[in-house]
Amino acid sequence: MKKMSLVLLVMVIAATAGVAYAQDHAYVGASKCKMCHKVQFASWEQTVHAKALDAAKGSTDPAYDAATCTACHATNNDEAMAGVQCESCHGPGADYKKMSIMKDGEKAAANGLIIPSQDTCNGCHKDDGHSKTVDKAAELNNTAAMHEFKNPPGE
Ligand code: HEC
Numbered sequence: 585m586k587k588m589s590l591v592l593l594v595m596v597i598a599a600t601a602g603v604a605y606a607q608d609h610a611y612v613g614a615s616k617c618k619m620c621h622k623v624q625f626a627s628w629e630q631t632v633h634a635k636a637l638d639a640a641k642g643s644t645d646p647a648y649d650a651a652t653c654t655a656c657h658a659t660n661n662d663e664a665m666a667g668v669q670c671e672s673c674h675g676p677g678a679d680y681k682k683m684s685i686m687k688d689g690e691k692a693a694a695n696g697l698i699i700p701s702q703d704t705c706n707g708c709h710k711d712d713g714h715s716k717t718v719d720k721a722a723e724l725n726n727t728a729a730m731h732e733f734k735n736p737p738g739e
């Protein structure tokens with residue numbers, strides 16, 4: 585009984601969870617960011633975010649269910665986009681990933697690039713009995729969860 589109510593709770597949460605970006609930009613996947621952001625990619629691969637889908641799939645309580653879990657354990661609610669990839673935090677990249685746009689911060693933002701805020705984290709980290717809230721500023725140097733920076737924030 586207790587188990588069932590936890591599953592129901594997670595399902596209710598999932599209905600409002602994840603990060604919803606405007607659908608006018610398409611997702612491309614982390615491998616497309618890799619060629620220009622090697623430092624961030626190599627370190628991201630080692631994080632719990634990158635491995636989040638495997639963790640959910642291995643779970644029995646709550647039991648894995650793609651429709652529910654991919655809201656936060658995958659990217660764009662898509663099981664084929666495993667884990668919390670770059671675009672879960674930085675926005676779908678089809679329109680900003682071109683060099684001519686990326687090198688200009690304003691143009692990149694206009695084409696969907698997000699510099700993650702506390703709200704970005706809150707989309708998946710809720711105080712709901714399953715996940716806990718996180719303090720973005722306090723986690724920036726937590727290499728178990730966050731990638732390494734080439735230009736560290738605030739410097
Ligand atoms: C063709 C190369 C290229 C690709 C592909 C690319 N980027 Fe970039 N990106 C850059 C350059 C150049 C900059 C600006 C200088 C820097 O930060 O290295 C940049 C900057 C950024 C920034 C920092 C912006 C700022 O204003 O601080 C983020 C975040 C970012 N890219 C994310 C991504 C993500 C996510 C992807 C994949 C969807 C991606 N990039 C794909 C070249 C690229």
Ligand code: HEC
Nearest residue numbers: 598601639640643646647648652653655656708709715716
């Ligand atoms: C609202 C977003 C959200 C949904 C929906 C969600 N999770 Fe999670 N899950 C998280 C977050 C965030 C964490 C990190 C734990 C924390 O915050 O302390 C987590 C942690 C976990 C962990 C622990 C991972 C570890 O390495 O210890 C497991 C297992 C897990 N979730 C399984 C699931 C399963 C299975 C589902 C679907 C039934 C699910 N989650 C749905 C956000 C979510």
Ligand code: HEC
Nearest residue numbers: 632635636639656657668672700704705708718720723729
């Ligand atoms: C798309 C959903 C999503 C977003 C957005 C997200 N996370 Fe997570 N985060 C997760 C999931 C799922 C886990 C659990 C991964 C696992 O252990 O398998 C997790 C785990 C973590 C952990 C390790 C567990 C813990 O609670 O200590 C930290 C720290 C963390 N995230 C910080 C952040 C920060 C900071 C941000 C915002 C910059 C953020 N996350 C954005 C889904 C997300």
Ligand code: HEC
Nearest residue numbers: 614617621624625628668669670673700732733734735737
């Ligand atoms: C869990 C959320 C999260 C994920 C996943 C994530 N990032 Fe970031 N990223 C951040 C945060 C937070 C910052 C710092 C934002 C700030 O300036 O406060 C950042 C900053 C950056 C920057 C600018 C700083 C620098 O290193 O030069 C780049 C570029 C970047 N990320 C690329 C990527 C790429 C590429 C991926 C995927 C391989 C990725 N990020 C995945 C949260 C994330």
